[in-house]
Amino acid sequence: MPRTSTLCLALSLSLLSGPVLAQSAPARGSLTVAFAAEPTVMDPLKYSAGVDHYFMGQMFEQLVRPDPTLRSVNWLAESWKVIEDNGKPIIDIHIRKGVKFHNGDPLTSADFEFTFSKLRDPKISRWSHLQASVERFEIVDDHHFRLHFKEGDGSYISGQLQLWAVPKAYYERVGEEGFAKAPVGTGPWKFVSRVVKDELKLEAFDDYWNKEHRPTVKNLTIKIIPEDLTRVAAFKTGAVDWVDAVPLAMVEEFKKMPGVKTVSVVSGNNLFLDFNTDQPNSPFRDVRVRQAAAHAIDVNAIIKSVLFGQGERYVEVGKGGIGYDPELKPYPFDPKKARELLRQAGHPNGFETPCYNLTTPREPNVKEVGEAMFAYLTAAGIRCKVQGLEYGAWINLMRRGRNGPPEMDGVISMMWSQNLPGDPGTAWAGHLHSFVPGKGWGSYSFAQDAEADAMVEQLKLTMDPQKRDELARKIARYKHEKVLGGLTTYRPMITLAWRDAKVDFKPWPYPGYWRGFQEIGLKQ
Amino acid sequence: MLLYILKRVGQGLISIVGASIVIFFVSRLSGDPIVLLLPTEAPPAVVEQVRRDMGLAEPLWRQYLIFAGNALTGDFGNSYRWQAPALSLVLDRLPATIYLALAALLFSILLSVPFGVLSAVYRGSWIDTLGKGFAMLGQAMPNFWVGLLLILVLAIGFNLLPAYGYGTPAHIIMPAIALGWYPVAAQTRIVRSAMLDVLDSDYIRMGRAVGASERVLIWKYALRNAAIPLVTILGVYFAAMLGGAFVVETIFAWPGVGRTVVEAVFSRDFPVVQAGVLLTSILFVTSNLLVDLSYGLIDPRIRYDR
Numbered sequence: 001m002p003r004t005s006t007l008c009l010a011l012s013l014s015l016l017s018g019p020v021l022a023q024s025a026p027a028r029g030s031l032t033v034a035f036a037a038e039p040t041v042m043d044p045l046k047y048s049a050g051v052d053h054y055f056m057g058q059m060f061e062q063l064v065r066p067d068p069t070l071r072s073v074n075w076l077a078e079s080w081k082v083i084e085d086n087g088k089p090i091i092d093i094h095i096r097k098g099v100k101f102h103n104g105d106p107l108t109s110a111d112f113e114f115t116f117s118k119l120r121d122p123k124i125s126r127w128s129h130l131q132a133s134v135e136r137f138e139i140v141d142d143h144h145f146r147l148h149f150k151e152g153d154g155s156y157i158s159g160q161l162q163l164w165a166v167p168k169a170y171y172e173r174v175g176e177e178g179f180a181k182a183p184v185g186t187g188p189w190k191f192v193s194r195v196v197k198d199e200l201k202l203e204a205f206d207d208y209w210n211k212e213h214r215p216t217v218k219n220l221t222i223k224i225i226p227e228d229l230t231r232v233a234a235f236k237t238g239a240v241d242w243v244d245a246v247p248l249a250m251v252e253e254f255k256k257m258p259g260v261k262t263v264s265v266v267s268g269n270n271l272f273l274d275f276n277t278d279q280p281n282s283p284f285r286d287v288r289v290r291q292a293a294a295h296a297i298d299v300n301a302i303i304k305s306v307l308f309g310q311g312e313r314y315v316e317v318g319k320g321g322i323g324y325d326p327e328l329k330p331y332p333f334d335p336k337k338a339r340e341l342l343r344q345a346g347h348p349n350g351f352e353t354p355c356y357n358l359t360t361p362r363e364p365n366v367k368e369v370g371e372a373m374f375a376y377l378t379a380a381g382i383r384c385k386v387q388g389l390e391y392g393a394w395i396n397l398m399r400r401g402r403n404g405p406p407e408m409d410g411v412i413s414m415m416w417s418q419n420l421p422g423d424p425g426t427a428w429a430g431h432l433h434s435f436v437p438g439k440g441w442g443s444y445s446f447a448q449d450a451e452a453d454a455m456v457e458q459l460k461l462t463m464d465p466q467k468r469d470e471l472a473r474k475i476a477r478y479k480h481e482k483v484l485g486g487l488t489t490y491r492p493m494i495t496l497a498w499r500d501a502k503v504d505f506k507p508w509p510y511p512g513y514w515r516g517f518q519e520i521g522l523k524q
Numbered sequence: 525m526l527l528y529i530l531k532r533v534g535q536g537l538i539s540i541v542g543a544s545i546v547i548f549f550v551s552r553l554s555g556d557p558i559v560l561l562l563p564t565e566a567p568p569a570v571v572e573q574v575r576r577d578m579g580l581a582e583p584l585w586r587q588y589l590i591f592a593g594n595a596l597t598g599d600f601g602n603s604y605r606w607q608a609p610a611l612s613l614v615l616d617r618l619p620a621t622i623y624l625a626l627a628a629l630l631f632s633i634l635l636s637v638p639f640g641v642l643s644a645v646y647r648g649s650w651i652d653t654l655g656k657g658f659a660m661l662g663q664a665m666p667n668f669w670v671g672l673l674l675i676l677v678l679a680i681g682f683n684l685l686p687a688y689g690y691g692t693p694a695h696i697i698m699p700a701i702a703l704g705w706y707p708v709a710a711q712t713r714i715v716r717s718a719m720l721d722v723l724d725s726d727y728i729r730m731g732r733a734v735g736a737s738e739r740v741l742i743w744k745y746a747l748r749n750a751a752i753p754l755v756t757i758l759g760v761y762f763a764a765m766l767g768g769a770f771v772v773e774t775i776f777a778w779p780g781v782g783r784t785v786v787e788a789v790f791s792r793d794f795p796v797v798q799a800g801v802l803l804t805s806i807l808f809v810t811s812n813l814l815v816d817l818s819y820g821l822i823d824p825r826i827r828y829d830r
Binding site for chain 1: 554555556559560561562563564565566567568569570573574577605606607608613616617672675676679680683686687688689690774775776777778779780783784790791792
C-alpha cells in the first residue's frame with residue numbers, strides 16, 4: 001500500500017466534483033451540422049490527428065475534462081489525487097459507478113487498464129511516448145486504480161490524465177477493424193453510421209450517465225464540407241443548421257444575419273515566429289536582434305487586417321493556461337526602436353536572412369500572416385528572403401535530428417497546439433529546450449540556453465498544479481525577456497454559427513477544441 | 525480480333541507496371557511520411573520503431589518488390605493516415621467518381637454534339653458563332669469558379685438545387701456541369717471539323733441528289749462517320765475526369781476518389797496514392813481499349829485482324 005507523502009502533493013482534486021445527476025426529457029428531433037474537416041480514425045487507441053478529437057470527443061470520454069468555462073473538472077473520474085511511494089509519484093483514481101458504454105457494458109478499471117496497455121504500444125498508438133513515464137497500472141477494484149510513475153510527469157495531468165474510456169470486452173470481441181466500423185464509448189452520442197468524405201450519423205445515448213449535461217436532440221448528422229463557400233452556402237440554403245469555421249472574411253456578415261447566432265472562440269493553437277539561435281554565425285544569437293524583431297512587427301495590425309480580427313494576441317501562454325501571466329505584455333510595435341537595437345547589435349544597415357513561411361492553411365490565412373510579418377521585419381532591416389513551404393517540407397525543416405540539409409538557418413513561422421486552456425510544458429520541451437540528440441528534448445528547437453533547459457526539465461517533473469503554474473510563469477517571463485524559443489504572436493479564433501430560432505447550443509470545449517456537442521438541442 | 529485484344533491488354537499491363545514504378549518512386553521524393561504521422565515531440569526510438577514496423581526502413585528497391593508482390597494479390601497495404609486498407613479506401617470512393625465522370629461526360633456530349641453539328645451545317649452563321657462561344661466559355665473558366673458560380677446562382681440565389689452533397693439526382697447536376705463544361709469546346713471543334721469533312725464527301729452529295737432528307741443525312745449518316753474522332757477524345761476526357769475531379773469533388777463535398785488521393789499526396793500516405801494511381805491507370809487503359817474496340821462498331825470497315 002503506497003504511503004501518502006505530506007511533502008509530495010497530497011492533492012485531493014475531488015473538490016471539483018462532477019455534475020449532479022438529474023432527470024431530463026428524452027431526446028427528440030434531428031439536426032444537421034457541417035464541419036470543415038473529418039477524422040481519419042474514431043478510435044481513441046489509434047487517433048493521430050487533432051481533427052480526430054472533434055469526432056472522437058462526441059462518443060468517447062476521459063477521466064477529467066474542461067467544462068464550458070474551461071475549468072478542468074472530474075468527468076469519468078469521481079476523484080483523483082497524486083500520492084507518493086518511495087519517492088515515485090502515483091496517481092490514485094476512483095472512477096464513477098453506474099457509467100455504461102453504448103453497448104450496455106459497465107465502465108470498470110479494467111477498461112482503463114486496457115486503454116493504457118494499448119496506448120503505450122507504438123505499434124498501435126501514435127502517442128505511446130505520452131505513457132512512457134508510467135511504470136505500471138494497478139487495479140485496486142472495479143472502480144479504483146492507480147498509475148505508478150517512474151518519475152514525475154506534469155504533462156500527464158495537464159493532458160486530462162491521458163486515458164480514454166474504451167470498452168475492453170467489446171474491443172477484444174470485435175477487433176480493431178470491427179471497432180473502427182462500430183465504435184462504442186461512454187459519451188453523450190453513440191455511433192450510427194459513417195460515409196467517409198460525406199457524413200457521420202450519431203444518436204443521443206439514452207443511458208448517458210450525466211443527465212444534466214446531455215444533448216436533447218435525438219439524431220445528429222455531421223456533414224463534411226471542406227470548401228468554405230460551399231459550407232456557407234449549405235447554411236444559407238438551410239441544408240445545415242449549424243456550421244463550423246465560418247470563413248474569416250464572412251464573420252461580420254454572419255454576425256449581422258437575422259436569426260443567426262455566432263460564437264467566436266479561441267483555438268488551442270499558438271502561433272509564433274522562431275529564430276535560429278544555435279548556429280554560431282546566426283545574427284539571432286544576439287538577444288537585441290531578437291528584441292528588434294519583436295518590436296518590428298505590428299501583430300495587432302496583422303490580426304485586424306489579415307485575420308479580420310479573428311485572432312487573440314498572447315504572450316508566451318494563452319489566457320487561462322498554466323503559466324499565464326497577465327502582467328506580461330507584448331513588445332510594442334516600435335520600428336524606430338527595432339532599428340536602434342539592430343544598430344546596437346552591430347547591424348546598422350540590417351542584414352539578410354532566410355525566412356521560411358508555412359503556406360499550407362493549417363490555420364486560416366496563415367500564409368498571409370507570415371508574409372505580413374516578414375514584410376515588417378524587412379522594413380525594419382531584417383531583410384527576409386522568403387521561402388514558402390508546404391506542410392511536409394515545413395515539418396521536415398523544423399524537425400531536428402535529421403540527417404543532412406536543409407537547415408533552418410533564419411526565421412520560421414511556427415505553432416504549438418495543446419489542450420485548452422493549455423499547458424506549454426510539452427511544447428517548451430520541444431522548442432525552448434535545446435536539442436539533445438536521442439533524448440527527445442528540443443525535437444524542433446533552435447534555442448540554446450542552459451538556464452531555460454534546466455527550468456524546462458524541472459517543469460516536466462512537476463506534477464503539483466500550483467507549483468507547475470509558478471514555474472511555468474517563471475519560464476514564461478525568462479522566455480519573454482530573452483525572446484527565446486520564438487516570438488509569440490496570436491491564437492486563431494474560430495467562429496461557429498447556428499440558426500438561433502431552431503438550435504439550442506452551448507459550446508463545450510473538448511480537449512483542444514470547441515466543437516463538442518455535449519449540449520445541443522432543438523428549441524421549442 | 526482476339527489477338528488484337530490480347531496484344532492491347534499486354535501493352536496495357538506494361539503501362540500499368542510502368543505507372544506503378546513511377547508512382548512508387550516519385551511519391552517517395554516528397555519526403556519521409558513518418559514526420560507527418562508522429563507528433564513532433566515523439567522520441568527518436570519511437571520514430572525508428574514505427575519506421576521499421578511500416579517497412580520504411582528497407583531499401584527502396586526491396587520496398588517496391590514487396591509492394592508489387594502484395595499488389596498482385598490485391599493488398600496495397602494499410603493507409604498510414606486512415607489506418608485502414610488502402611484499396612478499400614479507394615474502391616469505396618470510386619463509384620462516386622465514376623458516376624460524376626459519366627454524368628459530366630454526358631453533359632459534355634449533350635452540348636458538344638449539337639453545337640458541333642449545327643456549327644458545321646450552318647458554318648459562318650450566328651449559330652456557329654454562338655455554339656463556339658458557349659463552348660469556349662467553358663474552357664475559359666476554371667471549374668472551381670464555375671462550381672462556385674453555380675452554387676451562388678442555383679443554390680443560394682434561386683434555391684433550385686442542393687448546394688453540396690451526394691445521393692439524389694439533383695445532387696449530380698451542378699458538379700456534372702462544373703466538370704463537364706471544360707471539354708465541351710474541344711469536343712465541339714472536333715465534331716465540327718469532322719462533320720465539315722463528311723458533309724463535303726461524295727456519299728452525302730449523292731444522298732442529297734437522290735432526295736434523302738437533310739435531317740437523316742446529317743444526324744444519321746454524317747454524324748456516325750464523324751463520330752470516331754469524338755469517341756477517341758471522349759475516352760481521353762473520361763479517364764482525365766476520373767483522375768482530375770478533385771477540385772469539383774472538393775467544391776461540392778462529393779465523396780469521390782479524387783479528394784482521397786490528393787489528400788493522400790499531401791500527407792505522404794503512399795499506400796493510398798499507389799492504390800489510387802494504379803486503379804486510375806487501369807481505368808485509363810481499359811477506357812482506351814474500349815474506345816479502340818468501339819471503332820469497329822461505329823465503322824464496320826475497320827478491321828482488327830491485321
